[in-house]
Amino acid sequence: MKHLPAEAIFVENLEKRFGAFQAVSKISFSVAKGEIFGFLGPNGSGKSTTIRMLCGILQPSGGTGYVAGYDINKDPEAVKQSIGYMSQKFSLYEDLTPFENIRFYLGIYNVPRDQWKERMDYILQMTRLSEFKKRLVKDLPQGLRQRLALGCALLHGPRIVFLDEPTSGVDPITRRHFWGLISELAKEGVTVFVTTHYMDEARFCERIVMINQGKIVATGSPDGIIRDILPGRESATLHDAFVALMRRGLD
Numbered sequence: 001m002k003h004l005p006a007e008a009i010f011v012e013n014l015e016k017r018f019g020a021f022q023a024v025s026k027i028s029f030s031v032a033k034g035e036i037f038g039f040l041g042p043n044g045s046g047k048s049t050t051i052r053m054l055c056g057i058l059q060p061s062g063g064t065g066y067v068a069g070y071d072i073n074k075d076p077e078a079v080k081q082s083i084g085y086m087s088q089k090f091s092l093y094e095d096l097t098p099f100e101n102i103r104f105y106l107g108i109y110n111v112p113r114d115q116w117k118e119r120m121d122y123i124l125q126m127t128r129l130s131e132f133k134k135r136l137v138k139d140l141p142q143g144l145r146q147r148l149a150l151g152c153a154l155l156h157g158p159r160i161v162f163l164d165e166p167t168s169g170v171d172p173i174t175r176r177h178f179w180g181l182i183s184e185l186a187k188e189g190v191t192v193f194v195t196t197h198y199m200d201e202a203r204f205c206e207r208i209v210m211i212n213q214g215k216i217v218a219t220g221s222p223d224g225i226i227r228d229i230l231p232g233r234e235s236a237t238l239h240d241a242f243v244a245l246m247r248r249g250l251d
Contacts, residue, residue, distance in 0.1 A: 038205030
């Protein structure tokens with residue numbers, strides 16, 4: 001049965017254990033509908049584990065969570081059908097063209113056939129891939145493959161999209177263009193949950209949560225976190241605040 005919270009994502013005391021190892025330790029946060037929400041942390045901090053629980057891929061060890069109104073513990077399959085998910089390793093078939101990849105994912109997402117042309121045209125236009133639609137994916141630059149992966153995650157019209165390190169390995173100009181696409185999605189009312197280790201990208205988020213060793217260490221707007229962590233330092237950056245927080249975790 002679907003719950004109808006005001007938030008797109010609601011998490012309370014969520015945790016994940018692998019044997020004796022506590023990967024995620026009773027974290028709580030919420031994400032508003034239509035918000036660009038950043039989830040930051042160093043490698044091994046629990047970011048990817050959290051995102052996989054929220055996407056219905058990994059069963060939590062404890063706590064509660066709702067995504068698109070569905071309980072991630074009780075109804076993970078409904079969660080999967082309601083979201084878009086772009087993983088760190090793009091789920092593209094490199095020996096197919098963008099057109100063929102899109103057509104394949106339209107079938108995977110059970111999009112009605114009478115909507116295929118409309119959805120395909122929309123995605124090709126949004127990602128600016130129309131002129132490349134018949135080239136093999138393996139021959140495309142990384143930035144174009146990245147756009148295609150995002151487009152495939154949006155084919156079924158999800159209102160929530162999870163992007164796990166979506167711009168890893170691409171140049172700064174391509175990253176900026178990609179964030180332009182994210183801003184356009186948010187303007188259309190899509191909730192964007194993104195993990196990144198690029199602090200300059202995190203400044204595009206309306207709110208962020210920083211996680212370290214499975215625990216939340218900061219929550220707020222990028223500027224608010226800088227002021228809280230490094231008060232009085234007018235020239236401080238989000239990277240400076242992030243480094244300061246991570247060092248505290250090592251003390």
